[in-house]
Amino acid sequence: MKAGADELYCAVPALPAYGSAELLPDKDLKPAIKTAHALGVKISLAVNSMFIPCARAGARRLLDRLAALDQAGLDAFIVSSPALFALLKERGGLKARLHLSSIQPCFNSETVKLFLGYGVTRVIFPNQLSGAEAAPAIKLCRKAGAETEIFDYRFFGCTYVNGRCKLHRPNFHTFVKVKEGAALCRSGSGAWRGLGLKSFDADPARTGELREVSGRVAARLGCGGPLRIADSGAFFDYFSAGTDFLKYGTRSDPSEAKARRVAAMRSMIAAAGEVSAKFPHKKARAAFVEKMNRWDPHGF
Amino acid sequence: MAFKVEKAVRLEARTGALIAARGARLAEDLKTFDSVYIGAEFCENLLPAPAELARQAGFFFKLGKRVRVLTPLLTDAGLKRFAGCLKVLAPLARNGSVEVTVNDLGAAALARRLAPGVPLGLGRLLYDNVFLFKKDILRLVSPASLAFLAELGVRRFELSSAGKFPKTNFADKDVKPLLKDFSLSFYYPYLNLSTARACLTGMTPTPAGQAFSGVKCRKECFVSSFKAAHPLVREELLVRGNTVFLEFPEKFYAAEKDLEELRADRLVYCPFP
Numbered sequence: 001m002k003a004g005a006d007e008l009y010c011a012v013p014a015l016p017a018y019g020s021a022e023l024l025p026d027k028d029l030k031p032a033i034k035t036a037h038a039l040g041v042k043i044s045l046a047v048n049s050m051f052i053p054c055a056r057a058g059a060r061r062l063l064d065r066l067a068a069l070d071q072a073g074l075d076a077f078i079v080s081s082p083a084l085f086a087l088l089k090e091r092g093g094l095k096a097r098l099h100l101s102s103i104q105p106c107f108n109s110e111t112v113k114l115f116l117g118y119g120v121t122r123v124i125f126p127n128q129l130s131g132a133e134a135a136p137a138i139k140l141c142r143k144a145g146a147e148t149e150i151f152d153y154r155f156f157g158c159t160y161v162n163g164r165c166k167l168h169r170p171n172f173h174t175f176v177k178v179k180e181g182a183a184l185c186r187s188g189s190g191a192w193r194g195l196g197l198k199s200f201d202a203d204p205a206r207t208g209e210l211r212e213v214s215g216r217v218a219a220r221l222g223c224g225g226p227l228r229i230a231d232s233g234a235f236f237d238y239f240s241a242g243t244d245f246l247k248y249g250t251r252s253d254p255s256e257a258k259a260r261r262v263a264a265m266r267s268m269i270a271a272a273g274e275v276s277a278k279f280p281h282k283k284a285r286a287a288f289v290e291k292m293n294r295w296d297p298h299g300f
Numbered sequence: 301m302a303f304k305v306e307k308a309v310r311l312e313a314r315t316g317a318l319i320a321a322r323g324a325r326l327a328e329d330l331k332t333f334d335s336v337y338i339g340a341e342f343c344e345n346l347l348p349a350p351a352e353l354a355r356q357a358g359f360f361f362k363l364g365k366r367v368r369v370l371t372p373l374l375t376d377a378g379l380k381r382f383a384g385c386l387k388v389l390a391p392l393a394r395n396g397s398v399e400v401t402v403n404d405l406g407a408a409a410l411a412r413r414l415a416p417g418v419p420l421g422l423g424r425l426l427y428d429n430v431f432l433f434k435k436d437i438l439r440l441v442s443p444a445s446l447a448f449l450a451e452l453g454v455r456r457f458e459l460s461s462a463g464k465f466p467k468t469n470f471a472d473k474d475v476k477p478l479l480k481d482f483s484l485s486f487y488y489p490y491l492n493l494s495t496a497r498a499c500l501t502g503m504t505p506t507p508a509g510q511a512f513s514g515v516k517c518r519k520e521c522f523v524s525s526f527k528a529a530h531p532l533v534r535e536e537l538l539v540r541g542n543t544v545f546l547e548f549p550e551k552f553y554a555a556e557k558d559l560e561e562l563r564a565d566r567l568v569y570c571p572f573p
Contacts, residue, residue: 050428052442055474059444082405082429082449083442104429108376110406114452128497129375130512136376161373164425165494171434172462172491172546174534196529201572206523213501213523217539220500221528226542227498233511289511 001039003259004266008036009044009078011251015065016049018080018103018163030072042075046251048101050163052083059083063091070096076122080104080163085118097121099149103163105129109140122147124247127157127230131237138241149245150238152268153230154297155261156249160226195222232292236285239272261300268292305556306566310337310487312370313346314522314572315356327363336360337568339370339385341403341423342495342543344378345517347371347385354388357398367392369400373425373497374407382407383414390415401458402426408452421456421485422449424492433459438466438562443478456483458568460491463548470563485566486552486559490538490545490573499542501526525573540573547573 011017012029029045036043047066053059066077066088074096079085080103088094100106100115105126112123123141125134125148134148141148151157158165166172197218199210220226235246246265248258271291275284309330311318315338322329330336338356340346348356357367369389371382392398396419402408403423411420427433430449432441438459440446469475502520506512521541528537538545553559559567 050442051432052444081442081445083444086444086448104405105373106406107373107404108379108406110379110410111404112406114405114409130514132514133375133377159498160494160496161425163428167494167544172493173537176532176534195531198527199524200527202524203522209520209523213520214526216502216504216520217500217526217528221530221537221539221544226496226500227503227505227512229498229512231506231511233513236511285511290509293509 001041003262005041005248005262007042007044007075007245009046009247009251011046011048015045015047015062016051016053017046018048018050018101029069029074033069033073037073044076044078044099045069045074046078046101047084048078048080048103050081050103052081052087059087063087067091067094070094078124085115085120089118099124101163102126102151105162105164106137107133109137112137112140112144112146116144116146120146122149122245124149124151125238125243126162127151127153127234128159128161130229130234131239131241131243132234134238135241138238138243142242147244148238148242149247150235150243151230151247151249152261152265153228153232153235154264154295155300156247157228157230159228197221232289233285235268235292236272236288239269240276240281240285257300264295264300268295303557303560304565305559306334306366307332308335308337308368308485308566308568309333310341310370310568310570312337312570313340313343313348316348316352317522319356319359330363330365333365333569335366335368335566337368337370337401339368339401340372341370341401342372342425342492343499343521343541344372344374344381345515345519346521346541347374347378347381349381350384350388353385354392357389357392361392361397366396367398368421369398370423371400371402371404371407373404373495379406379410383410386411386415386418389418393418399456401456402454405452408449408454412453416453419455420453421458422454423458424460424487425495427457427459430457431459433462433466435462436464436466437468439469440475440479443475446478446482450481455481456485456566458485458487461486461488461548461552462491463489463550463552465552465558466562468562470561479563482563483566484562484564485568486562486564487568487570488552489547489549490570491548493537493544493546495543497542500539500544501541538573543573545573 076097080101099122401421403425525540
């Protein structure tokens with residue numbers, strides 16, 4: 001909080017969430033809600049697994065647990081599965097707000113409209129969508145009174161589409177070393193040596209481009225992902241379009257690291273505000289990008 | 301009514317080039333297929349303009365084929381193009397002649413609104429909304445999603461073959477009635493593992509000191525596809541454009557009647573990833 005966070009979010013192992021949950025057993029979440037509120041901040045819970053219990057009884061138990069947390073004053077649920085949106089809509093009556101998780105990636109205004117109809121009050125955009133591309137969806141959210149949120153490009157994010165990636169879970173393939181394999185698609189997770197690449201199905205009319213394209217595929221498949229869309233320019237475009245929240249997305253990081261990074265996020269927001277107040281948009285964007293190029297990731 | 305399996309072929313974004321190269325000879329190439337998948341499954345830059353889509357559809361209608369149109373994840377710019385495509389497809393959709401497969405829920409909502417008569421399928425990027433799918437397991441896990449998707453007009457789910465006949469829960473007494481209004485398609489032999497917005501084959505890196513300023517597509521995905529032996533993965537990975545695939549050439553069923561158990565009334569052959 002001292003580093004400048006306005007909100008907290010978490011997940012609990014007892015409820016279906018994407019990725020590894022931070023270790024709060026369900027019974028301990030109520031005190032966490034009280035503590036957060038005593039500090040004057042909101043607290044959200046990620047229940048953003050795509051897999052919602054099949055049997056009706058399981059779904060009912062899940063809804064009862066969410067209702068109990070709602071009663072305890074939880075501020076928002078972060079949801080991705082259409083099943084849970086449909087169940088919550090059918091049940092009705094929750095006080096907590098609903099955030100559309102980036103695991104159900106929203107790339108356009110029609111997706112915004114669809115989920116607004118299911119009670120969504122905040123859209124969390126995936127970091128595979130640039131700020132310029134998201135502008136119409138942000139405009140629609142603002143018009144509808146819904147909030148928008150993005151992840152800090154420096155501290156979080158895969159380049160493959162959120163919630164649609166099967167690279168890091170060996171459901172169809174097998175890893176040589178499971179631990180390393182899980183990082184296969186993580187951006188910047190390491191340069192894997194020894195990638196063997198063979199061209200097939202090549203267009204004879206474009207053989208002149210083959211070497212360059214092969215090099216690109218080898219680098220991107222071998223080093224943890226394709227070109228990043230989320231960067232300082234994309235952040236500035238989101239900021240200029242009026243995005244409301246910037247999120248630090250790695251729940252499993254130690255608290256000290258989180259605090260350092262939250263402070264860095266605050267500085268970045270302040271810097272975007274300063275250049276925007278000083279220059280017209282195009283010049284402000286360039287100045288901001290230049291400033292962020294000088295940002296030193298050392299120690300983060 | 302006897303169970304019948306539709307045989308489809310996915311030509312996808314190469315359709316225009318194949319029509320240009322093969323012309324009337326495509327009739328012979330496609331004689332074993334009932335329908336043809338056109339459009340673009342994974343990348344909005346490859347989605348044809350409405351007039352081109354109508355031209356391609358018309359070509360296959362003349363060959364007596366039904367047309368299935370694939371659509372990818374779409375930004376607002378892509379949605380605009382898709383809206384144009386729906387306008388040309390809607391009048392052509394009669395007796396199952398045209399179907400659209402969406403890989404974006406916003407696209408499904410748009411299709412429902414602009415072309416309610418066009419049957420909708422949920423594509424290979426979206427099956428997690430409904431199923432848990434692993435090598436040899438396919439389970440309906442989120443039945444409440446079915447109502448959500450039915451409201452959008454979705455009646456078909458599309459998946460890839462993983463080379464094995466999957467164990468399902470489709471015969472369970474609480475699942476069977478839920479699936480009665482839905483059908484499945486299985487694509488083979490390539491299974492999509494992951495898709496990026498930015499391309500693996502294209503889009504030159506952002507110059508040092510600059511920021512990403514938009515997609516500059518030169519259709520590098522058509523230069524070549526690639527097979528990759530990755531040091532962390534035992535199986536060979538395949539790359540085409542912005543998507544990584546695995547290949548499962550094994551036939552996953554003994555006889556077509558086995559597919560009825562899977563509610564799979566369509567098989568989609570993909571000659572390339």
